[in-house]
Amino acid sequence: MKESAAKNRILDVASRLFYEQGYNSTGINQIIEEAEIARASLYNHFPSKRDLLTSYIQRAEDIWFEELEAFVGHIKNPKKKLLALFDHRISRQLKFNFGGCRFIKVGAELPNDDLAAFELIDHQKSRLKEYIHQLLLEINPKNELLQNLEMLNETIFLLIEGATVTAGITKNPEALQSAKKIAETLLGQ
């Protein structure tokens, strides 16, 4: 059962606008106009704007990891692959004018008690952390300072998150470049 072309067009447009302008600043009117569909068609596929948000976040996670795989999938050396995660972020931030992380951004716009939404966002984050974890298992680094893999895992994850957020504020990739260097140092040779 294939999704209708209209539904996909709505999601494409909404994904772009939610990220570029923000969720709250993007109106239904603009979405239907740019997607070239009727107002009622949108409400046919998505009962409310909030439902569109849910679909947006879930689909964005899938696309995000597909694009990550396209970027790092060809790299065999696990350490190089891990460091390429930083390059992936740098590449994205350059491409998207340093808009920061899509998931963090939408989370910042939502009411704090919308736990369902924060769970969806957390899902992407946990998956990324697990992705790093798997790479660390392959690398099996001998780091005497950060005693165990879990601590190193957390460190690299937090470095990526912190650097992406920072890049979105400073509007330059320096924090991400520094974070990569730090990760490289922590992993040893």
Next chain:
Amino acid sequence: MKESAAKNRILDVASRLFYEQGYNSTGINQIIEEAEIARASLYNHFPSKRDLLTSYIQRAEDIWFEELEAFVGHIKNPKKKLLALFDHRISRQLKFNFGGCRFIKVGAELPNDDLAAFELIDHQKSRLKEYIHQLLLEINPKNELLQNLEMLNETIFLLIEGATVTAGITKNPEALQSAKKIAETLLGQ
């Protein structure tokens, strides 16, 4: 020349609402109602909502560092003081229901080309990083892994940022607690 009581009441209310509900989701109407002032009084002090935002961010930075000082000012040992930065964040996130960082949050709501606003946000971040820097100079840690102070400075800063953002998503303090532990390890004994 003292600021009018009305102006301060507006800023108090706006600060609370901008953080709790978001900047875009907070209307002028709610602000004037909760501040108990007339609509035109607000526009007398702030020509537009955007001007109120500017004042909000600047004042929030001042208050933020005042409150930080109140939290860690009594600590003499520089390493303990540095680690208390993490406790400060944990304490704040508990108090504010894991709303995340006030400055990052508002940045996520703004149009990406509002460079004036992002500069104000960056000001708070740079000041925090410099605060960490000064403490590191006092600690003068002998870390053989992270070769120089600047790299350690960046690491700790990014850990704090990443962990605060993460806490705002997971709605629990674990990331901040981990980040503190990591920092402690990196600083050595």
Next chain:
DNA sequence: GTCTATACGTGGATAGAC
């Protein structure tokens, strides 16, 4: 300086024809 009344746009969402 502070008030009330109001202008005018846009928000999300629904009705009912086709």
Next chain:
DNA sequence: GTCTATCCACGTATAGAC
């Protein structure tokens, strides 16, 4: 299923009396 027309609440901001 897709369309147009429309509802009503709320958004920011201004006018003009006091």
